[in-house]
Amino acid sequence: MKIEQPHIPDFLSTSNNFIQSIDDDSYLEHTLFSHINIDHITIPNFHLNCVHFKNVHFENCTFENIDMIDVIFENCEFTNVTFSDGAIHRTLFDNCRAMGIQFIDNVIKNMQLLNCNARYANISGSRIQQTIFKNSNLESSCHIQCNYKNTVFLDCNLNESEFYNTNLNQLDFSSCTIDGIGVTQDLLKGVTMNSLQAIHMAKLLGIIIKE
Numbered sequence: 001m002k003i004e005q006p007h008i009p010d011f012l013s014t015s016n017n018f019i020q021s022i023d024d025d026s027y028l029e030h031t032l033f034s035h036i037n038i039d040h041i042t043i044p045n046f047h048l049n050c051v052h053f054k055n056v057h058f059e060n061c062t063f064e065n066i067d068m069i070d071v072i073f074e075n076c077e078f079t080n081v082t083f084s085d086g087a088i089h090r091t092l093f094d095n096c097r098a099m100g101i102q103f104i105d106n107v108i109k110n111m112q113l114l115n116c117n118a119r120y121a122n123i124s125g126s127r128i129q130q131t132i133f134k135n136s137n138l139e140s141s142c143h144i145q146c147n148y149k150n151t152v153f154l155d156c157n158l159n160e161s162e163f164y165n166t167n168l169n170q171l172d173f174s175s176c177t178i179d180g181i182g183v184t185q186d187l188l189k190g191v192t193m194n195s196l197q198a199i200h201m202a203k204l205l206g207i208i209i210k211e
Helices: 195-204
Strands: 013-015 027-034 037-044 047-054 057-064 067-074 077-084 087-094 102-104 107-114 127-134 147-154
Parallel strands (some): 027 047, 037 057, 047 067, 057 077, 087 107, 127 147
16 A cells, blocks of 8 residues: 655754744744654644654644644653644655554545554544554554545454454454454454464354364
């Protein structure tokens, strides 16, 4: 599946003060932030365009009505961080520590979550399209009432994750671990699993399998 990469220009202005870089309209563009801490902030109606965060630690941050396009988070850490009620497009999370990160009620398109520790992530209520989750720990993550289209999970840990009231049609979990996964039985049609996963899922659904 082809994913549109973030369109980042060759030159970005460099800043070490996140708050001072945001203009009066909560708009931030064409900036590189590296090796800084961003903590204890709530920004409504926040717009990010062509921004690169590298080795940045976010802590206790809430970005409401987020509008994020062409953004890279590289080697970042997220502690109690929420992106909600917005749009996330052409955004890359690469090698991030993002336990408990919240992506709630967003429209997500062309997002990549690669090589990340995102245990306990909450993506509930979001519409996700043209997105890749790859080689990431998503154990105990929450995907309740999501709408997935053209989305790929590759070599991810989805153990104990919840996909209740989410249509799994065309999702492929065959390269992932899904022990203890929670699903809505009526919305399983069209999901792809390997043979061992299918047996495990059948047992979860109360099907008795004779050897």
